[in-house]
Amino acid sequence: MKTVSRILVAFVLVLSLLQTSCRKEEFEFVGTPPEDGLSSNSTVANLLIRTTLKDGSIDNIVDGASCFSVALPLTVIANGNTLTITDEDGYDEIEFIFEERDDDDDILEIIFPITLIFADYTEEEVNNQTDFDAFVSSCGGENQVDDDIECIDLIYPVALTTFNTNSERFNSFSIVNDKVLFNFITNLDKNDVVDITFPLNLLLSNGDELQVFDLQELENSIADASNNCDEDDDNNFDDDDCQGCNEDEIKELFLSCDDWIVDSLRRDNMFLQTQYEDLSFHFQENDILVVTSSTETFTGNWFVTEAADNIIQIEIVVPGLEDFNGVWDVNEVALVNSQGKVNLLAGNDRLRFANNCSN
Secondary structure (H helix, E strand, O other): OHHHHHHHHHHHHHHHHHHHHHHHHHHHHHOOOHHHOEEOOOHHHHHHHHHHOOOHHHHHHHHOOOOEEEOOOEEEEEOOEEEEEOOOHHHHHHHHHHHOOOOOOOOEEEOOOEEEEEOOOOEEEEOOHHHHHHHHHHOOOOOOOOOOOOOEEEOOOEEEEEEEOOOOOEEEEEEOOHHHHHHHHHOOOOOEEEEEOOOEEEEEOOOOEEEEOOHHHHHHHHHHHOOOOOOOOOOOOOOOOOOOOOHHHHHHHHHOOOOEEEEEEEEOOEEOHHHHOOOEEEEOHHHEEEEEOOOOEEEEEEEEEEOHHHOEEEEEEOOOOHHHOEEEEEEEEEEEOOEEEEEEEEOOEEEEEEEOOOO
16 A cells, blocks of 8 residues: 555656646747746836826816716716717817807806716716815816826737746736726736737827837837827817828818818808808819809819928818918817818817718
């Protein structure tokens, strides 16, 4: 019996060594050895946490606070118009209502209860205006220095494998958004090492994509981009909506639809759109612009150029339609209630086109 026992013990020891060897080989097969993987509290891990924090400034037209956002769906009353906001396009809908006139006070009423979502994705239910105002005050003023990095984003999904040096266990994950990645990294155990499947694709604030092939490149790219854009943590919803627009995209937008109408026109503090309700603008190739009404046809030109500071401008020259002529800055491109709208500014003057095309 003693001989049999010794044989069994030896067998168990050999089996244990084989399992340990297989685990080590499996990690090496995955790619990155433990000492070179992503670990908690490393520089690149902290940069990833800051990159995946939830940006609360996207709905400042609703809450006026950049340290949290309001969960959707949300019901508001904007200048007497009841709206149910189900996605980010709804913020544009509020903005267009506010822009209808510049000689009034814009009033937004929030229908409670609502849920606030903070930068770390924790949530708080708010049942009344008084409590809501207290949370807004706690955020401080506009353009406060914060931890979130908004000038670069990861393009998902991201594939990860974890190895726990204590338990020697492996787990594989497919990360699908910022919230999942934030929670994943912040909950890493000190014994966890993460093997990221490279290359990773990153999106810069100007719309360019960047590919990185290892952790050092990832760390350098996030660090370099961290302060390379305006994070727009203010309450001026009308200042830079078309950042990232380019000349070709704007031109293609107007050419893609043959049915543009005047949605708003203000010149010298006078609202003139009702005078031109029957006009249809046809932006054509070779800078030709044809404007028709039920009784007349006007022919002129339109030119799209890129000015300083990446501002896209449209020059309109149509004899007989002087209220539209001039050089306009492209301020905003949005989809509101399935209707495409383009907002143009020239000093204090505003021209907004809308289309009825499905694209």
